Amino acid sequence: MAQSSKPIVWGPFAAGGTLTAFLTPALMVLTLLAALGYTPDLLAYERLHAFAGSWLAKLALAGTVFLTLWSAAHRLRITCYDLGVRADTLVATLLYSAALAGTAAAALYLSRI
Amino acid sequence: MSERRVELEVLRYHPETDAAPRFQRYSVDCREEWVVLDALNHVKETLDPTLSYRWSCHMAVCGSCGMMINGEPRLACKSFLRDYQGVIRVEPLAHFPIERDLVTVIDDFMAKLKRVKPYLIPAQARALEQGEYRQTPAELKRYKQFTLCMNCMLCYAACPEYGLIPKFIGPAAISLAHRYNQDSRDGGRAARQEEIAAAEGVWECSFTGACSEVCPEHVDPAAALQQVKIKSTVDWYLAHLMPWLKK
Numbered sequence: 001m002a003q004s005s006k007p008i009v010w011g012p013f014a015a016g017g018t019l020t021a022f023l024t025p026a027l028m029v030l031t032l033l034a035a036l037g038y039t040p041d042l043l044a045y046e047r048l049h050a051f052a053g054s055w056l057a058k059l060a061l062a063g064t065v066f067l068t069l070w071s072a073a074h075r076l077r078i079t080c081y082d083l084g085v086r087a088d089t090l091v092a093t094l095l096y097s098a099a100l101a102g103t104a105a106a107a108l109y110l111s112r113i
Numbered sequence: 114m115s116e117r118r119v120e121l122e123v124l125r126y127h128p129e130t131d132a133a134p135r136f137q138r139y140s141v142d143c144r145e146e147w148v149v150l151d152a153l154n155h156v157k158e159t160l161d162p163t164l165s166y167r168w169s170c171h172m173a174v175c176g177s178c179g180m181m182i183n184g185e186p187r188l189a190c191k192s193f194l195r196d197y198q199g200v201i202r203v204e205p206l207a208h209f210p211i212e213r214d215l216v217t218v219i220d221d222f223m224a225k226l227k228r229v230k231p232y233l234i235p236a237q238a239r240a241l242e243q244g245e246y247r248q249t250p251a252e253l254k255r256y257k258q259f260t261l262c263m264n265c266m267l268c269y270a271a272c273p274e275y276g277l278i279p280k281f282i283g284p285a286a287i288s289l290a291h292r293y294n295q296d297s298r299d300g301g302r303a304a305r306q307e308e309i310a311a312a313e314g315v316w317e318c319s320f321t322g323a324c325s326e327v328c329p330e331h332v333d334p335a336a337a338l339q340q341v342k343i344k345s346t347v348d349w350y351l352a353h354l355m356p357w358l359k360k
Binding site for chain 2: 085
């Protein structure tokens with residue numbers, strides 16, 4: 001039997017899932033802290049803006065956005081199938097396109113910094 | 114020894130004579146420490162010798178007595194009556210055709226098991242005088258957990274993907290393929306990948322984890338399948354991005 005090409009979509013999904021598992025709790029804590037007015041100096045807007053100014057940071061940020069969005073898109077695709085939505089090609093196209101659009105937007109905004 | 118009265122609701126079906134499956138109630142006096150299999154044996158011995166079900170060892174080793182007990186795939190020999198309240202509903206394993214009463218047709222699983230070559234394919238031919246294979250404890254640990262599978266098929270009854278897509282090779286067969294792939298003596302991975310890296314192989318798994326929850330031997334098939342996915346993904350990227358590495 002032919003080897004499946006599912007790894008193309010599964011690879012970024014698995015990487016994004018792992019990344020999200022580590023990043024999401026940290027982001028939640030930081031967001032809560034910021035909401036309560038306790039933004040640490042290191043994460044002040046100016047500092048983060050300067051950080052996103054370097055090309056390496058831009059690449060890492062775009063990569064993070066891509067992987068997390070892709071992971072969510074793939075998980076939603078599988079969930080749709082399990083819930084009985086069998087138009088898999090349509091669902092996959094829509095969701096992956098959304099993830100790619102989000103990534104493109106992130107790349108555009110990052111390039112303007 | 115204390116006794117308890119147990120109400121069993123057992124699915125009965127003889128495909129040659131019955132139009133559809135039906136449930137039959139049995140009321141039996143059981144001992145407090147009995148398991149569901151003891152209750153079924155008691156029914157067969159004292160009330161209804163026509164009741165059919167598979168069993169053999171009565172000690173969670175053979176994997177024959179898998180059935181749905183109150184909707185959950187379980188070994189009847191490992192399900193204590195005292196853990197259930199009220200009527201206990203006993204049905205054949207889900208996702209398999211019924212042969213008769215609680216006996217299922219397992220041909221589909223047997224064929225899939227054969228396809229994944231679940232046996233040692235030595236990496237190098239070894240003559241008798243060369244002595245036994247040697248393995249370090251670390252090499253043994255890489256696959257030992259996956260050797261505990263006894264083919265009871267509870268994971269197939271629990272797997273929603275197998276229910277949706279009958280072609281899916283499924284948890285136990287892929288875990289057993291992984292068991293041999295992980296073995297330092299084995300060289301058969303490429304042959305097994307033909308089946309398990311295909312679309313109806315490991316890629317139908319959506320990681321609901323139900324297989325690992327019902328596994329009576331704690332094989333953790335879901336973990337085996339995720340490891341297979343990672344390895345198959347690395348294979349795919351190596352083959353497509355660095356084709357010159359191909360042996």
